[in-house]
C-alpha cells in the first residue's frame with residue numbers, strides 16, 4: 001500500500017469519515033504488515049550432514065529440481081505445489097500429498113521455487129497425473145516469495161498446458177481488498193493455457209475458519225479426482241508418518257542444535273549478514289513499563305544492534321524469535337511421558353524431499369518444544385485426528401475423531417471445544433487424559449515456531465545502533481479458566497537487563513510504511529494504543545530534521561487509549577514534541593468520561609482540518625493499530 005493510494009481513499013468520493021475507520025485500518029495494516037512478512041522463512045537450511053544420519057538420503061536428490069524425474073522415479077502421479085509465507089499453505093499441501101495414497105495417487109509436495117515449473121508441460125506424460133496448487137495471497141494481491149517466479153511465468157508466458165490436470169486451493173483473508181487474488185488468477189490462467197480443471201477452485205478464509213474451508217473442500221475434491229481418473233478410492237483413513245524417528249545415544253555435544261534457526265552454532269559464532277535464517281543476538285539495554293496504572297502491561301524495549309551491520313528506517317519492522325514458556329514445555333513432556341533430554345532426529349521418509357527434517361536435527365525434545373515448535377497455538381483438525389489414535393479410551397478417541405470430521409456437529413464441536421475455548425495441545429492432552437501420544441509424533445505434527453514482528457518505534461536518525469519496541473503483554477483467561485500467555489511478549493517480559501546481560505535473536509524486515517520523501521508534506525497519523533509505535537519513529541525523525549534546520553510539514557497524531565492516567569504511553573515525550581511545535585496531538589481517552597470517545601470520533605470532529613491537510617495540501621494519511 002503506497003501513501004498515494006491511502007490518500008486516494010481518503011479524498012475519494014465517499015463521505016470521508018463515515019466508513020474510514022475500519023476499512024482504512026484493515027487496508028493499512030494489511031499493507032504495512034505485508035511487507036514485513038514477504039521475506040518468508042524458507043525451509044531451513046540443514047547446514048551439515050552428520051555421520052549419525054542414515055545413508056539412504058541421496059545428496060543428488062537435494063540439488064535435483066526436476067519434479068518430473070522424482071515423480072517417475074518413485075512411481076508417483078500427484079504433485080502438490082505450495083505458495084506459502086508462514087507455513088499454512090505448505091502444511092495443507094503436505095496433508096493433500098499424504099492423503100493421495102488413500103486414493104491410489106501417491107503424492108509429493110513441491111516448492112515451486114525449487115522446481116523447474118516448465119516441466120508442467122511434461123506432467124501429462126505420467127498417467128493419471130495431477131498438479132494441485134495451494135497458494136496464499138499477500139499484500140496487494142501478491143504471491144508469496146516462493147511462488148513469485150511461477151506466478152510471473154504463468155502470467156507472462158504462453159506455454160501450452162493442454163493435457164495438464166490441475167486443481168487450486170487458495171489461502172487468503174476476506175478482510176483484505178484482494179481476497180485470494182493469486183489462487184483465483186492461477187486457477188483461471190491455467191485453464192486459459194489449456195490445462196484441465198479437475199475440481200473447482202477452493203478458497204480458504206483465514207479471517208473465519210480456514211481449516212474448515214480446507215477440509216470441506218478436500219472432502220469433495222477427492223471424490224471428484226477419483227471420478228475423473230476412474231479410480232476407486234479405498235476411502236480408508238491411512239495415517240502415515242512423514243518423518244521417522246532416530247534416537248541418538250552417542251552424538252557429540254557440539255553436533256546438537258540448541259535453538260539455532262538454521263546454521264549450527266550460529267548463535268555462538270555470530271556472522272553477518274543477519275536475516276531470518278541467521279538472526280542477530282541483540283542485547284536488551286532497557287526494558288521498562290510504560291503503563292502508569294491499571295492491570296495491563298506495555299513494555300518499552302531498547303535493543304542494541306551495534307556491530308550487527310543491520311540498518312533500519314522509521315516504519316521498518318524488527319522480527320524476533322521467541323521461545324516457549326518453560327512450564328508449558330515441561331507439561332507437554334510430562335503428558336507425553338517423554339524424556340525431554342533425549343537427543344533425536346526426525347528424518348523425512350520421502351528421500352526426494354528437499355526438507356530433510358521438520359526443524360534442525362539432531363536436537364533434544366526440550367529444545368524442539370522450546371525453540372522450534374508452536375506449542376501454544378490452537379491445533380488444526382489433522383492433529384486431532386492423529387492424536388485420536390493414541391487414546392486408550394474409546395470415547396475419547398471418538399470425541400477427537402469427531403472434531404476432525406467434516407460433519408456439521410464435528411465442526412461445531414471443534415469450533416467450541418478447541419477454538420473458542422483456546423485449547424492448545426497441552427490443554428487438549430490435559431483434558432483428554434487417556435490420550436498419550438509419543439513425543440516424536442507430537443514434534444512432527446506441530447507447526448514450526450514463527451518469528452514475531454514488531455513495528456520499530458524509534459528513528460535511526462536519532463538511534464542508529466538501537467531499535468526500540470513497544471509491546472503490550474498478551475495474557476488472557478480462557479473459557480476453561482486457564483491463563484493463556486502470548487509467546488513472544490511473555491518471553492520479552494522476563495528479559496530484564498538489570499538482572500544481567502540478556503539477548504534476543506532478531507532481524508530487520510524492510511517495509512514500505514514510510515514518511516513522505518519530501519519532509520514538507522504534512523502528515524496525519526492515527527495510532528491508538530501501541531499503534532503509535534511506528535509514529536513515534538516518524539515524529540522523532542521529523543524532530544531531527546527540524547533540529548537540522550529543515551522545513552518540515554505539519555505532523556498530526558491521533559492517539560487513543562483507555563485512561564490518561566494509566567495507558568497514555570510516551571505522554572511526556574509526545575508532550576515535548578508538541579511544545580517544540582513539531583507535533584499536533586489529538587487524544588481520546590475512552591474511559592475517562594461516561595460517554596466513550598475513540599479516535600474515530602476525533603476524526604469526525606476534525607473533518608475540516610483533515611480536508612485542509614489531506615485534500616488541499618496533499619498530506620499523507622497513516623493508520624496503525
Ligand SMILES: Cc1cc2nc3c(=O)[nH]c(=O)nc-3n(C[C@H](O)[C@H](O)[C@H](O)COP(=O)(O)O)c2cc1C
Pocket residue numbers: 030032033034035037083084085086087088089090136137138139140141142144171172173174176177178179180181206210
Ligand atoms: C501481512 C499479510 C497480508 C495479507 N494479504 C492478503 C491479501 O492481500 N489477500 C488475501 O486474500 N489474504 C491476505 N493475507 C492472508 C493470508 O493469505 C492467509 O493468512 C494465509 O493463510 C497465509 O498462508 P501462509 O501461512 O501459507 O503464508 C495476508 C496475511 C498477512 C499476514
